[in-house]
Each structure stands twice: as structure tokens, then as C-alpha cells.
Amino acid sequence: MSETKKNAVKRIGVLTSGGDAPGMNAAVRSVVRAAVYRGIEVVGIRRGWNGLINGDIVRLDERSVAHIIDRGGTILYTARSEEFRTEEGQKKAVSTCKLLGLDGIVAIGGDGTFRGALALSKYGISVVGLPGTIDNDIACTDYCIGFDTAANTAIECIDKLRDTMQSHERCSVVEVMGRNAGHLALYVGLAVGATAVLVPESKESFDTEIIEKIRNARLNGFTHYMVVVAEGAGSAFDVANRIRDEIALDPRVTVLGHVQRGGSPTARDRVMATRMGYRAVEILAAGSTNRIVGVHQGKIFDIDIDEALSMNKGLDMEEWAVLEAMTGL
Ligand SMILES: Nc1ncnc2c1ncn2[C@@H]1O[C@H](COP(=O)(O)OP(=O)(O)OP(=O)(O)O)[C@@H](O)[C@H]1O
Ligand SMILES: O=P(O)(O)OC[C@H]1O[C@](O)(CO)[C@@H](O)[C@@H]1O
Numbered sequence: 032m033s034e035t036k037k038n039a040v041k042r043i044g045v046l047t048s049g050g051d052a053p054g055m056n057a058a059v060r061s062v063v064r065a066a067v068y069r070g071i072e073v074v075g076i077r078r079g080w081n082g083l084i085n086g087d088i089v090r091l092d093e094r095s096v097a098h099i100i101d102r103g104g105t106i107l108y109t110a111r112s113e114e115f116r117t118e119e120g121q122k123k124a125v126s127t128c129k130l131l132g133l134d135g136i137v138a139i140g141g142d143g144t145f146r147g148a149l150a151l152s153k154y155g156i157s158v159v160g161l162p163g164t165i166d167n168d169i170a171c172t173d174y175c176i177g178f179d180t181a182a183n184t185a186i187e188c189i190d191k192l193r194d195t196m197q198s199h200e201r202c203s204v205v206e207v208m209g210r211n212a213g214h215l216a217l218y219v220g221l222a223v224g225a226t227a228v229l230v231p232e233s234k235e236s237f238d239t240e241i242i243e244k245i246r247n248a249r250l251n252g253f254t255h256y257m258v259v260v261a262e263g264a265g266s267a268f269d270v271a272n273r274i275r276d277e278i279a280l281d282p283r284v285t286v287l288g289h290v291q292r293g294g295s296p297t298a299r300d301r302v303m304a305t306r307m308g309y310r311a312v313e314i315l316a317a318g319s320t321n322r323i324v325g326v327h328q329g330k331i332f333d334i335d336i337d338e339a340l341s342m343n344k345g346l347d348m349e350e351w352a353v354l355e356a357m358t359g360l
């Protein structure tokens with residue numbers, strides 16, 4: 032439930048958690064600068080929820096976040112914490128909050144990080160979540176920090192692959208990240224002009240999504256093919272084997288992997304992170320809690336965590352329809 036506290040906010044904590052995402056540093060910087068602007072102190076908590084359990088902290092001021100807006104990764108480090116999933120771990124984290132006199136926590140990460148924030152809030156700690164994940168799989172927001180940079184990294188790699196696939200007249204099968212969702216694969220597929228895109232959300236058969244698309248491309252005179260596979264839809268190696276078995280091509284497989292999580296954030300990620308970080312501080316300064324910051328139709332907004340976590344995010348069906356047209360040659 033959303034609550035409003037009467038006490039003035041003096042000190043807040045900020046952490047990054049789950050998989051890192053380009054733009055997390057820009058978000059940390061924004062939280063610090065927006066807090067300092069309001070006379071609020073900031074404590075950086077390192078290594079995600081583990082840091083809150085272990086009191087792994089660093090004081091942050093406007094100077095300590097200088098020149099990080101352009102840096103990939105996260106200066107606060109990140110982690111996936113098994114201990115924080117337990118009541119014992121959460122109680123240790125609460126003790127740290129009390130010891131440090133933290134009036135609130137800004138947690139930057141994905142859906143798991145928000146579940147952690149929700150757990151902490153049950154002990155009376157004020158929390159705000161900022162969506163930072165290349166998967167873009169958080170339902171309450173149109174956009175998550177890191178997605179644009181990851182997509183552009185994947186696009187740059189696939190453009191290079193296309194050169195050699197075109198020269199050798201080959202089929203390329205490229206696996207992109209996204210965990211259980213196909214948002215990144217769909218977006219990247221549209222941007223590289225893929226022959227076919229396989230996403231976990233599609234109910235169509237392998238034959239319809241992949242084989243028919245390659246066959247049509249060949250009938251239309253193409254001699255190289257770019258197949259983009261979301262990791263959640265299966266392994267690119269399995270997809271390549273099926274293509275080999277069914278239509279006798281000899282595909283080459285590329286798993287882009289963690290390279291997609293690195294690199295200097297794009298303008299979109301920097302600006303989005305800065306706007307969201309500013310809102311997070313506004314929320315805590317107003318004495319509110321249990322909120323997730325998001326963006327909808329270009330406007331920053333915030334929503335109750337419980338409500339946010341109960342929502343499901345489907346693929347952007349307009350993008351999917353366009354892809355169908357582009358690959359339906
Ligand atoms: N139900 C939960 N209760 C308490 N803590 C949780 C819960 N779910 C996740 N967490 C905490 O949040 C951490 C991050 O979650 P997770 O590994 O799912 O990444 P994420 O935040 O979803 O980011 P990404 O998916 O981009 O990697 C977990 O390691 C765990 O410490
Ligand atoms: O870095 P790890 O723990 O290998 O996790 C990889 C997962 O994290 C993400 O990069 C971000 O959630 C997913 O796309 C991917 O499935």
C-alpha cells in the first residue's frame with residue numbers, strides 16, 4: 032500500500048541489483064544529484080541486496096558521481112542475493128537501514144529487485160524501484176533503462192555478421208538476451224531487417240516462423256538469411272540444427288551473450304535514467320513509499336509496487352505486425 036510519512040527525509044540509500052544495464056550509473060548519479068539538490072544525504076549500497084545485508088556502503092556526494100553518466104556497468108556493483116530471499120536476510124537488511132538511519136531506499140534493477148524491495152517495505156522501510164534491465168520485461172513501464180543501448184550493441188554486431196553472411200551466401204542464427212521475453216529480439220529483428228525472428232511469446236509453429244520465411248526469401252532471390260532468436264525461445268544451436276535438418280542449409284551460430292549488457296549508454300538511456308532518478312527522489316522526499324517509477328507515452332509516472340508486479344507485459348503487437356509484414360516476403 033502507498034503510505035505517506037510525516038518525518039522529513041534526511042538520508043536515503045541507493046543500490047543496483049540483478050543483471051547490470053547500461054544507464055544504471057546515470058540513474059545513480061541522478062538520484063545523488065537530485066537528493067543533494069534537496070539537502071538529502073545519500074549512501075551508496077554496494078553489491079545489491081547483499082550490500083544491505085552486510086552493511087557494504089559508500090557515502091556518495093555530487094563529486095563522487097561525476098563523470099559516470101557515460102559509463103556502462105554500475106559503480107555500485109550488482110549481485111543476485113539468495114540470502115535476501117530469506118526472512119533472516121531481510122531482517123539483517125532492515126537492521127542495516129536502522130543503523131545507518133536510512134529514510135528510504137532507491138533500488139535500481141528488474142522485477143526480482145522490485146520483489147525484494149516489496150519484501151523490505153513489509154518491515155516499514157520506504158522503497159522506490161527504478162526499472163533497469165536490458166530485457167525491458169517490466170509490465171508497468173513502456174521502457175526500462177538499458178534496453179536501447181543493448182539493442183544498439185546487438186544491432187552493431189549483427190550488421191557486421193551480415194557482411195560475412197552476405198559474402199558467403201550463408202544463414203546466420205543469432206541469439207539475443209531477454210530472459211523469458213522477446214522484446215529485445217523483436218526490436219533488434221526489426222532494426223536489422225531480419226529474415227525471421229523467434230520469440231517465446233509466439234504461438235506459431237517453427238515451420239511458419241522460420242522455415243517458411245527463409246524459403247520465401249530464397250524464392251524472392253535472397254541468398255543469405257539472418258535469423259534472430261530470443262534466448263527465451265530456445266537455443267540458437269537447436270534452431271540452427273533444425274534449419275540444417277529441414278532445409279539443408281549450413282547455418283552459423285552466434286550467441287551475443289553478455290556483450291549486450293556492456294558499453295556506454297545511449298542518449299535515450301542516459302536521459303531516461305536521469306529523469307527516473309529525479310522522480311525517485313521526489314517520491315521519497317514527499318514521504319511516499321512502495322512506488323515503481325516508469326514511463327508511459329513519454330511521460331514519467333509512478334505506480335504502487337504491488338500493482339506493478341501483478342501486471343503482465345506482452346509483446347508490442349504493432350511492432351510484431353510490422354515485423355510480420357517485413358518478413359513475409
Ligand atoms: N521474491 C523475492 N523476495 C525477496 N527478494 C527477491 C525476490 N525475488 C528476487 N529478489 C532479490 O532480487 C535480486 C534480483 O532479482 P533477479 O535476479 O530476478 O534480477 P532482476 O532484478 O529481475 O534483474 P534482471 O532480470 O535484469 O537480471 C535477487 O537476487 C534477490 O536477491
Ligand atoms: O548475468 P547472468 O546472471 O548470466 O544473467 C543473464 C540474464 O540476465 C539478463 O541479461 C538480464 O536479466 C538476461 O537477459 C539474461 O537471461
Ligand SMILES: [Mg+2]
Pocket residue numbers: 049141142143164210
Ligand atoms: Mg528480471
